[in-house]
Amino acid sequence: MNLKEKIRMLRLKREMNQKDLADATGIKQATISRIESGEIEGPRLGVLSSLANALGVTVDFLVGQTDEMTPSDILKTNPKAKYLFRGYEKLSEEGKKDLRDFLGWLEQREKKEKKGKG
Helix, strand or coil: CCHHHHHHHHHHHCCCCHHHHHHHHCCCHHHHHHHHHCCCCCCCHHHHHHHHHHHCCCHHHHHCCCCCCCHHHHHHHCHHHHHHHHHHHHCCHHHHHHHHHHHHHHHHHHHHHHHHHC
């Protein structure tokens, strides 16, 4: 997946339109449109950094230096993940086990839902 596809996919995943992303980044909506259309292929680092912050990813992820975000990247860029991690750390060992079991259950449920849609 290239830069324009990643930005569009991440924006839609966060239920943002281009204006929302422009407001969140301070980048003109026209510039975001030009990036997503491929007219601008290599935006400046400041633009990439603003986009990455607003989309909850790292610049490395956006530009294809890595295909997956590390847990550390996720914690740095996603306040909800940071909140969940802090909550997990406060749990007893039994609570942590229950939460891991619940996550496993959620993953299985989503796999089944995807199979049903595919």
